[in-house]
Amino acid sequence: MNDTPAAGPALPVQATTGGERKDYRPGYEIVSEQILEYIAAARLAPGDRLPTEVDLAKTLDTSRAVVREAVKILSALGRVRAHKGRGLFVADDEGMLITSRWGGFFRPVDLDHVLMLFDFRKVQETAAASLAATRATPAELRTIELAMQQCRHGVVHGQVEVFNQGDEDFHTAVATASHNTFLLSAVRDARRLQRQSSAIGIHDMLGEGAQAAVEEHEAIFRAIRDGRPDEAAAATAVHLDRTLEDYRREIQRRLFGQTAP
Secondary structure, eight states: OOOSOOOOOOOOOOOOOOOOGGGOOOHHHHHHHHHHHHHHHTTOOTTOBOOOHHHHHHHHTSOHHHHHHHHHHHHHHTSEEEETTTEEEEOOSGGGGHHHHTTSOOOTTOHHHHHHHHHHHHHHHHHHHHHHHHHOOHHHHHHHHHHHHHHHHHHHTTOHHHHHHHHHHHHHHHHHHTTOHHHHHHHHHHHHHHHHHHHTTTTOSOOHHHHHHHHHHHHHHHHHHTTOHHHHHHHHHHHHHHHHHHHHHHHHHHHHSOOOO
């Protein structure tokens, strides 16, 4: 492990280009890609230290706020880790593999990318829920139920972090109960990518969508508990379709100041 900033190649400066508004890409998304390019070009290994946010901002001729948002994205992806008081480091967990595994850098505010991700999630998670309805053990059912209850507690008490953790645990528990290692891995990877959208502030508050999610989780749980695979899959599809619409509306609102039709 190298605890000193690597003396790698210079980071490319963000280009400013014209074009139609539909081609707009947020600055932090472009900076995220440039940081990944730096890691690859400098041949940094897991545990190596990156330049500070201030240094990155100077090199890229951008603001520290943009760099900070880029770091959030890369942290959600599992490519970097920010240690308070120590700095930024190349991550050493499984997230390092996800970008190449799924064919490129996921754009968390690109509606087409979000749609494709939810299509992928629907295929994996409806299958997982269906299998869980025939394979879940009593202990696994209890884990799913506890995660569902944690989501409800987060909504009732206005605790967004509690809700988010419960949501993560719920979907992971359902995938685990499928007793299919490949489905579990796919669900985890897809949710890691989705957390990039959450990292930029989408779903950083509890609203009607969170309350709907609680009810949808309960429908999924009941179908799994009662051994109804078709209903478990259908309830999962309803949940993911509604969640996608939440993301779609919020992305358009933030980028263009308009509500999706």
